[in-house]
Amino acid sequence: MLSEAKNTVLIGLLYVDLAWAGCPDKLSSAANPKTIRRDVVVIGGGASGAYSAVRLREDYGLSVALVEKEAQLGGHVNTWVDLATGRGFDAGVQSYVDVANSSTAFFRRFGIEIGPNTRPAQQPPVYVDFATGKKLSNYILPATTDRNDALRRYLVVAESLLSVFEPGWWTFPKPDAIPQDLLLSFGDAMVKYNLTSALPQILGLTGGGIKDFMNSPLMWVMRPFGVDMARTILGLNAGFIPTSGKNQDLYDAILKLLGPDSLLSSTVVKAKRADEGVTVDVRNAETCQVTRIVAKKLLYAASPTRENLEPFSLDETERETLYKFQFTRPFVGVVSHPSLPLGTSLSNMPEEAQGGNWTAAANREFPYASGFNNFANSSFFRVIVGGDTTLTEKRAREVLLSTFDRLVAAGTINQTDPPQPLKILYFKNHYQMNAHVPTDVIRSGFFQILNSLQGRRSTWYTGSAWATPITTSLWVFTDTVLPKLVESL
Structure with missing residues (x-):
């Protein structure tokens, strides 16, 4: 246990150092963060996180902050646009499956044909x-x-x-x-x-x-x-598929809707989570500005890798559960x-x-x-x-x-x-994709413990480690998480 703790500390220090790479003014920007207050902070702007932010703000009437490490929303969509013709080419997500007869409605609410x-x-x-x-x-x-x-x-x-x-x-x-x-x-x-x-x-x-x-x-x-x-x-x-041939169109429309509630090119450098609420410090990779988000609840919609989770000060139960996930890349x-x-x-x-x-x-x-x-x-x-990873x-x-x-x-x-x-x-x-755990871990009651983490320390989870890794299935699962999160406020 002692050696594991040492490794965790080393990983944590490495993560923080990398997070501050290219920011010579890190001490001053960390000491004087911009503070915002929200009902919910959403970590990860892929299919699950972007969908969650829209529904929480527009359908549940809550204030949100969406944190995404890339310079755009969309996660695995990965649309490349040929500047010579304006045509889009989807290198990631290829198409969508209409599940529960509701998936198409989310596109239409943004005017995406x-x-x-x-x-x-x-x-x-x-x-x-x-x-x-x-x-x-x-x-x-x-x-x-x-x-x-x-x-x-x-x-x-x-x-x-x-x-x-x-x-x-x-x-x-x-x-x-x-x-x-x-x-x-x-x-x-x-x-x-x-x-x-x-x-x-x-x-x-x-x-x-x-x-x-x-x-x-x-x-x-x-x-x-x-x-x-x-x-x-x-x-x-x-x-x-969108008739434009660009799967990115949906997430560009979501970004336009959310406006400043989306913090792009931003990663979490430190977080405190308790039953009374959460405080999350995120750094913008381009400006090096640190924003402190004080929120009632945290919705984690990113991949649960060690690197991603390290700033969240996991307790022993969280570490022993979430660190069991294995991935491919x-x-x-x-x-x-x-x-x-x-x-x-x-x-x-x-x-x-x-x-x-x-x-x-x-x-x-x-x-x-x-x-x-x-x-x-x-x-x-x-x-x-x-x-592999x-x-x-x-x-x-x-x-x-x-x-x-x-x-x-x-x-x-x-x-x-x-x-x-x-x-x-x-x-x-x-x-990291294809989150999985070994058979002996499954037989030990892994998923029952994983489910028990929902709502613990003001933190809720969605994403492909918790549900079928197909965009529209992720939305269906997210629709089971959000009412529980809202009820817990």
């Missing part, structure tokens, strides 16, 4: 082993009817477990009542329910973010690829090069997967690039580099560039004469 999702999840693929750069000559996909039949079987299983996931972890079964299928490895579940023909589709949409996929408990696959995702692929759910981006083939995608597939050996693609070693997917009617390509932006860029070089060396694509480098036009850290 929406329509059916007509964008393909992936352009027609060419399968390439990115480790060698060589095309696969004998990679075989399941027949569409076989895939859909397997997806329907998967959907039946997912629907039987739906109450575990939706809305959020509120009703997660106690250790002695956890359904056996929930903790079954995905590989075993695949055999048990004859899901093999659905594996390429499930992997293509979720596998890049799950390490040791076949041995991962079924529940961690079903979180990103659950009932709503399966229904959408089978045509049973309606997917939609993808990077997303937009690239271009004259040699990349238009109207298609180069999809990363190991040579061992040829001949229908689809499980060979399930456990690729991090880090790796998942593919180069051409945005329709453009010369730009979406890229994703998946890795040690993956840095520098290393992720290296993975992407070295993958491109192997494609050229193998003759899969023809380099220009003279040679041109791959242009990385946009590259964003998705930060």
